[in-house]
Amino acid sequence: MKPNENVVASELLVRFSLCKLASIATGDTKEDLMALLGYRNETGLSTCYTRCKESLKTMTETDLTMVNRIFLEYTKEIDPSFIKNSTEKFGVQVEQVGFTYPVAALAHINKMISAITYKRVADIIDADDINKDTKMIIVNGGHYKGTWEFPFDYRLTKLTQFRHIDGKVSRIPMMTKTDSIMFAAAGDCQAIKLRFGSWRASITIVIPNNPREFPKLIDRISDQRSYVYNLVKQMKSKPLQIILPRFKIRTFVDWTGFLQGLGMYSIFNTNSTDLSRIYKKEFRNKTIALHKIKQKVFVQIDEMGVARFKPHPDTIWGPPGLSAPDIPKFVADRPFYFEITWDFENARHEMFTGVYYGPESTTVIPK
Structure with a gap:
């Protein structure tokens, strides 16, 4: 990815697939996967998806279109138990495809993903991702357009200055709302949390006090996994x-190199992987390695979301454009970090995480 480029990804979708593989892995591959996932026993694997299942189901009924697949080389040697009930138990569907015909397999997978996501996620794999030796790939993606619990009034949206990390300023549509908002400030940053209409779903937005300090904020969030949760x-x-700016972020992520960078090599190496339980017992002398993990995510945030309706004339503070008197402001007019999560009393599950650096193409105001 390019520096200072808007990005959004879903670690959770990748986690579901890796939990599925860890459930049948043995030897070093099992140990590597369990360490990567942060689990000490099988209980973590079995609850990885089920603890999010109802929240995810509610979200897919309203605002989210998603797909999560493990594609295996088509052969009768695959153990049917590896395929059966995979969606219900792990949130990932297992399918077989003829990788021995790479061009046809490529077209089939991309066409399937595009159809499931109503063309919002397309061309997720390319010709370099599969060949005649490919035995397994993981592909997932999603389109999320969040519907707010209490929507913004689009009549209040207006062009407002956005300060980029390099000091430049541009004008973009910014949404406005006055309400009782969950808020926290900590030293050089401040954060808010807004609820979506979907059960337990919310977005947390963290902005630096100074746009130029944003890289330090991102480093802190990266180094301290619980920073935003705290x-x-x-x-x-x-x-x-x-x-807040209304925004669209569409990101392609090849997780293969990222996971290898975290020390997860065995699962990608035919000579060291131990996923033989994917096969029937009589064929478990064979080896199978993961070839690629690819993801494409598209997130849209605007005044309403999927649900659209005409605002009531009495739902704003005075006529359109009038600021609420004596009310503190939280203005995301600079790069920010965000998380779309499901929040429970003692747990928080991240569905999407991302960074918004600003509009990717707009008119820059000269100084």
């Missing part, structure tokens, strides 16, 4: 006027 636990409800 901010959320400190949040209190307070009256705020929030001003």
